[in-house]
Amino acid sequence: MSANRVRVVVTGLGATTPVGGDVTSTWAALLAGQSGVETLTADWIDTVPVKFAGTAAADPAEVLPRPEARRLDRSEQFALVAAREAWQDAGAPEVAPERLGVVVSSGIGGINTTLAAYDTYRERGWNRLSPFTVPMLMPNGPAAWIGLDLGAQAGVHATVSACASGAEAIGSALDMIRAGRADVVVAGGTEAAIHGLNIAAFAAARAMSTRNDDPAGASRPWDRDRDGFVLGEGAGIVVLESEEHAKARGARIYAYCAGVGYSADAHHITQPEPEGRGIIMAMTQALNDAGVSGLDVKHVNAHATSTPAGDVGEVQAVAKAIGTHPLVTSTKSMTGHLLGGAGGIESVFTIKALQERIVPATINLDNLDDGIEVDLVYGENRTLPEGDIAAVNNSFGFGGHNVCVVFKGA
Amino acid sequence: MAATEQEILEGLGKIINEITGIPASEVTPEKSFVDDLDIDSLSMVEIAVAAQDEFGVEIPDDQLKNLKTVKDVLSFIQG
Numbered sequence: 001m002s003a004n005r006v007r008v009v010v011t012g013l014g015a016t017t018p019v020g021g022d023v024t025s026t027w028a029a030l031l032a033g034q035s036g037v038e039t040l041t042a043d044w045i046d047t048v049p050v051k052f053a054g055t056a057a058a059d060p061a062e063v064l065p066r067p068e069a070r071r072l073d074r075s076e077q078f079a080l081v082a083a084r085e086a087w088q089d090a091g092a093p094e095v096a097p098e099r100l101g102v103v104v105s106s107g108i109g110g111i112n113t114t115l116a117a118y119d120t121y122r123e124r125g126w127n128r129l130s131p132f133t134v135p136m137l138m139p140n141g142p143a144a145w146i147g148l149d150l151g152a153q154a155g156v157h158a159t160v161s162a163c164a165s166g167a168e169a170i171g172s173a174l175d176m177i178r179a180g181r182a183d184v185v186v187a188g189g190t191e192a193a194i195h196g197l198n199i200a201a202f203a204a205a206r207a208m209s210t211r212n213d214d215p216a217g218a219s220r221p222w223d224r225d226r227d228g229f230v231l232g233e234g235a236g237i238v239v240l241e242s243e244e245h246a247k248a249r250g251a252r253i254y255a256y257c258a259g260v261g262y263s264a265d266a267h268h269i270t271q272p273e274p275e276g277r278g279i280i281m282a283m284t285q286a287l288n289d290a291g292v293s294g295l296d297v298k299h300v301n302a303h304a305t306s307t308p309a310g311d312v313g314e315v316q317a318v319a320k321a322i323g324t325h326p327l328v329t330s331t332k333s334m335t336g337h338l339l340g341g342a343g344g345i346e347s348v349f350t351i352k353a354l355q356e357r358i359v360p361a362t363i364n365l366d367n368l369d370d371g372i373e374v375d376l377v378y379g380e381n382r383t384l385p386e387g388d389i390a391a392v393n394n395s396f397g398f399g400g401h402n403v404c405v406v407f408k409g410a
Numbered sequence: 411m412a413a414t415e416q417e418i419l420e421g422l423g424k425i426i427n428e429i430t431g432i433p434a435s436e437v438t439p440e441k442s443f444v445d446d447l448d449i450d451s452l453s454m455v456e457i458a459v460a461a462q463d464e465f466g467v468e469i470p471d472d473q474l475k476n477l478k479t480v481k482d483v484l485s486f487i488q489g
Contacts, residue, residue, distance in 0.1 A: 067431035128463075131455040 008177045009246045010254040010407070012090025012239030014082035014188075015348050018232045018335050021058025022085055026345075027352050030360040031381055035216035035334050037230050044196030050208045052215035053194045054232030054336030071132045072145065073110030074192035078235035078341070079142035080149060083186055087150065090239040091251055093184055101154040101182035102147040103173040104237065105165040107340030107397065108193050109139030115197060142190050142235075154182040160340075162397030163303075165189050166236065167343025167405050171260030173240045174405075183245040188344030190235035199231060205270060207307060219337070220364035221304035221311050221330035222376060229305040232336025236344030238351070255351045256408040258390065259290025265400030272310050273400070276317030282402035283321035283392065290406035292390045294322040297406070299359055299384055299391035300374075301350040304330035305337045314394065315374045322392070327384065329377040333363045343395035347405055350393040354409045357384040418465065418487050422480065425460045429453055439481040461487065 013023045018036025020026030029036070036054045045051055060077035061069040069077055083104070087093075113136040120128050135141050140158035147156035155176065159168040166189020173187035202208045209228035211218035219230040240257050247253075263285065265278035272279075287294065300318055304311045315328060331349050338345055353359050358381055365378040384391075390408045413421070423434030432447055443449040449457070454477075458469045465487050469477070477483050 065431060067429060070429070128459055130459070131452040 006178050006180070007243040008174050008240050008257045009243050009410070010238050010257055010351055011093070011241045011246050011251045012086040013254065013348050013351060014084065014086030014089060014237040015235065015345050016056055016058055016060060016078050016081050017234040017345055018054030019057055021063070023348060023352070025057070030331055030334055030349065031358065033334070033361060033363050035363060036232065037215045037218060037336050039215050040194070042196065048196055048199045049203050049210050050199050051212040052218060052230070054230060055194060056234045071136070073113040073136040073141060075106050075110055075190045076136065076142045076145050078192060078233070079104055079190035079237070080145055082188065082190070082235040082237040083146040083149070086186065086237040086239050093241065093249060093251065095184045095245070097151045097153040099154055099183040100150060100152040101173065101176050101185040102143050102150070102152045102156040103159060103169040103176065103185060103187045104143040104146055105158040105160055105169045105189055105340055106139060106142060106191050107160070107162045107165050108191065108198065110137035110141055111193055111198065112195055113137040115195060146186055150186065152186070161401035161403070162399050163337065163339050163342055164395040164397035164401040164403045165340035165343065167347065167393060167395035167403040168262070168401070170238060170240070170257065170343060170347050170405055171262065171403055174257050174260055177240060177242050184239065184241045186237060186239055188235060188237035188347070189338070189341045190344065191339045191341035192233050193339055194231055194233050202231070209306060217364050219306045219333045221302070221306045221333055221362055222315070222369050222372060223365050224367040224369050226306045226308060226311065229307055230336035232338045233341070234338055234345060235341050236346070236348045238347055253410040255354050255410050257405065258292065258408040259286050259406040261286030261289060261404045263402045265402065267400055269400070270398050272313050272396070274313065276313050276320065278400060278402045279314060279317045279394065279396060280321045282404040283317065283394070286392065286404035286406045287322070290390065290408065292406060292408065296390045297322050297326050297392055298389040299350070299353055300326045300328045301346045301353070301391070301393045302328050302330045303394040303396045305332055312369055312371050315372055319373050324373045325375060327359045327377050327382050328374045329359050330362045331360060333365070343393065343403065346395065347393045350391045350407055353384065354389070354391050354407055357386065358382070359384060413465065415484055415488065418484050421464050422461065422483060425457055425464060429456050429460065437480055439479070439484060441480045442478055
């Protein structure tokens with residue numbers, strides 16, 4: 001790490017999740033061990049083998065003004081709700097438009113719009129489509145709407161890497177500020193993919209839990225009886241800012257966004273590489289980039305999605321890259337897996353954990369699987385030590401994408 | 411049974427309110443969509459699509475661009 005590099009801080013947080021409509025309610029629910037996963041009642045539910053998901057606690061179409069909501073895909077609605085919360089939380093910074101950027105992404109894009117518009121086109125004809133169909137379905141739509149809302153001109157980007165998308169967006173925002181392209185960047189991930197087709201497709205990949213008789217118990221990372229991930233929806237957004245800019249305006253600083261590491265498995269399109277080579281590389285690079293040692297890292301918000309293949313391999317890689325000492329948790333046990341939104345909300349949770357020095361316990365972990373040496377947090381929340389500590393958010397995606405973001409306490 | 415001008419005006423006001431947020435009470439015959447109501451061309455397409463569903467009258471694109479005021483739309487729908 002070069003000594004004179006720009007340091008980047010987190011000054012605003014926003015989230016809308018299956019357990020709460022904002023950061024405060026979401027964080028309280030996580031500390032209380034509440035699951036946001038419930039049985040679905042959609043009209044297509046009989047056509048799919050998975051009958052439950054983590055539906056957002058607050059319907060974004062009810063939060064936004066009606067004329068605005070109807071022009072936005074649900075993934076864009078979530079993103080805008082969370083971005084406005086984060087922006088207000090940051091004190092609505094005064095920043096020159098050409099120094100303000102946005103990096104926000106989803107894994108799948110506006111798929112509800114794509115599918116509904118296809119039905120409209122087939123059944124009623126092209127001229128019944130909304131003129132906003134294209135901006136609703138394009139995967140850069142959430143970033144673009146936030147950019148419009150804030151007047152961001154330094155660059156508006158949407159990094160797409162499946163379930164690593166949200167974390168990659170935050171890493172990319174960090175890179176953008178370090179490169180001198182912006183002073184403030186709004187970054188994170190969003191997803192609205194609870195639809196019969198998506199559930200059918202993930203079920204076809206044998207990736208989803210089918211624990212239909214116990215939805216709240218279905219997401220159970222590291223438990224022996226885990227049987228797949230649980231789909232969730234929502235968005236998590238952070239405001240990143242150069243330390244110089246934040247201090248000049250007297251902003252409250254949650255944490256440093258200290259480093260990022262990226263890698264690709266180059267192994268299989270969906271299966272994790274069994275030795276953890278790629279995720280070890282991402283974590284090692286992230287620590288180097290942040291200028292911290294493994295011993296400095298006291299907490300890991302793991303990717304752990306509750307799939308048989310991924311969970312244990314990840315923490316074995318954590319043990320190799322960081323050590324067995326960090327307090328490791330999977331908040332997906334409560335929120336489900338938000339795909340491209342995961343890195344967004346879980347970065348928010350990692351930052352809250354650093355700020356409040358507490359790690360929410362993984363729920364549904366009744367029988368610990370074999371081969372786990374790291375200090376998993378379950379049964380009860382655990383406190384983090386005072387002092388100069390770091391924490392890590394891991395996100396991995398179909399395609400073999402690995403992203404690790406390091407935050408340091410302010 | 412054909413709708414009266416008042417019924418069409420009320421229906422149009424509801425559509426415009428739904429799409430733009432402009433209060434239906436401001437949608438009066440003499441208003442210009444662009445100059446008075448600040449409605450852009452894509453919103454006009456949305457309004458036309460909704461009006462076609464509501465009133466069962468097709469509004470072709472080459473006609474839509476000639477509909478400058480609320481009164482123009484009322485007249486078009488009434489034929």
